[in-house]
Amino acid sequence: MPNPLNSTRCLVCNVKLVKNGRTAAGTQRWKCPTCGVSSNRKRADVSRKAELRRFLTWLLGKSSQAEIDGLTGRSFRDQTAWCWRIRPTLPAVTIPPRVVIIDGTYLADHGLLIATDEHQMPLAWQWCARESEAAWAALLRKVPAPLVVVCDGGSGVHAALRNEWPHTLVQRCIFHVWMNLKTHLTLKPRTPAGQTLLGLGRRLLQISTTEEATRWLQLVNDWWVEYGHLTKERTYAKRRTDGSWDSPTGKRWWYTHERLRRAYNLIASLIQKQHLFTYLEADCPKTTSRLEGGINHPIKETLRLHRGMTNDHQMRAAEWVLLQRARLLETAHDFITTEVLTPRSPQRPRHTEPEPGPALYDTGISDEEGLWTRTGWAGRA
Numbered sequence: 001m002p003n004p005l006n007s008t009r010c011l012v013c014n015v016k017l018v019k020n021g022r023t024a025a026g027t028q029r030w031k032c033p034t035c036g037v038s039s040n041r042k043r044a045d046v047s048r049k050a051e052l053r054r055f056l057t058w059l060l061g062k063s064s065q066a067e068i069d070g071l072t073g074r075s076f077r078d079q080t081a082w083c084w085r086i087r088p089t090l091p092a093v094t095i096p097p098r099v100v101i102i103d104g105t106y107l108a109d110h111g112l113l114i115a116t117d118e119h120q121m122p123l124a125w126q127w128c129a130r131e132s133e134a135a136w137a138a139l140l141r142k143v144p145a146p147l148v149v150v151c152d153g154g155s156g157v158h159a160a161l162r163n164e165w166p167h168t169l170v171q172r173c174i175f176h177v178w179m180n181l182k183t184h185l186t187l188k189p190r191t192p193a194g195q196t197l198l199g200l201g202r203r204l205l206q207i208s209t210t211e212e213a214t215r216w217l218q219l220v221n222d223w224w225v226e227y228g229h230l231t232k233e234r235t236y237a238k239r240r241t242d243g244s245w246d247s248p249t250g251k252r253w254w255y256t257h258e259r260l261r262r263a264y265n266l267i268a269s270l271i272q273k274q275h276l277f278t279y280l281e282a283d284c285p286k287t288t289s290r291l292e293g294g295i296n297h298p299i300k301e302t303l304r305l306h307r308g309m310t311n312d313h314q315m316r317a318a319e320w321v322l323l324q325r326a327r328l329l330e331t332a333h334d335f336i337t338t339e340v341l342t343p344r345s346p347q348r349p350r351h352t353e354p355e356p357g358p359a360l361y362d363t364g365i366s367d368e369e370g371l372w373t374r375t376g377w378a379g380r381a
Helices: 044-059 065-069 074-085 133-140 155-164 174-185 192-204 210-232 258-273 278-282 289-305 311-325 329-335
Strands: 018-022 028-031 099-107 110-117 122-128 148-151 169-172 234-236 253-255
Touching (some): 044 065, 044 311, 044 329, 065 074, 074 311, 099 289, 110 133, 110 289, 110 311, 122 311, 133 155, 148 155, 169 174, 169 278, 174 192, 174 258, 192 210, 192 258, 253 258, 289 311, 311 329
Parallel strands (some): 099 148, 148 169
Antiparallel strands (some): 018 028, 099 110, 110 122, 234 253
């Protein structure tokens, strides 16, 4: 049954109303041609859509609430408070994409895992406490297995990929590999072995053909022939008089060139897994920079412009940015539901009065403690 308040018929004589100009505030005025009754009734659904548009204009823009409202911003906050209860979602992905880029970022106390295609179009997201295998698996289940996935080197994501997308080719982000090498070797290694290995990592960023990749692999092999023995050298600690070992960690021995060993093992592991040069054969991005620059940066910029929001509001803001990047803001009014407009009030805990009885630990006076008990002549019968 249609809502009479949303109808364009006169409530007195049931005749179709005609437009009769607008009010000073810009609201449409209606007039009955029969009885002459004039009204400027507002449709609740239209008002809610307008409020949501104003809310998104502020949230996804650079204006303050006072600039949007024209006053102090208090009326804007009151009118759009219900918009924070909307939880936008992306439509389900049914067609397997050719390339998927996945990466994670942290906002306040929550982690946000994001999956996009090669054109920076968001496909799915997943909130988590940390980048665990279970969190990555929950994200991967939302997207059909692609041909290639581009990711960083977290242990949780690779464990999830083996279980959820076992036949998908993996391209390790080359930039993250270079950053890991710098962490292990620093930018100024002291030994010739470290300097040469750092140069190979810097050269890795510039490889664009199969011939260059083959030459680079040969240089890595040459490095192992010349300096590989350094990764196996050990330093043994001396035993103290009390029987403990004279070492910072309390161990009996450790690898002498631990940083060099970690850097080489990183490269050797990626070569063995064939995760370095997938982009040369599959024609896919070799870094996750498209996701970090095109998705993560706008999210953090939005939170910076509207800093001071609560954790829940930051999560909703990030979801709206993802929906904007997916070019689905035109369907934002579809999220206006009855549950959003009329939220359930939180139930207060029921307070039950304790059973009446003597106080166990209290300042009250009780005759059980011997008070009012008289002895001597006054207490005789």
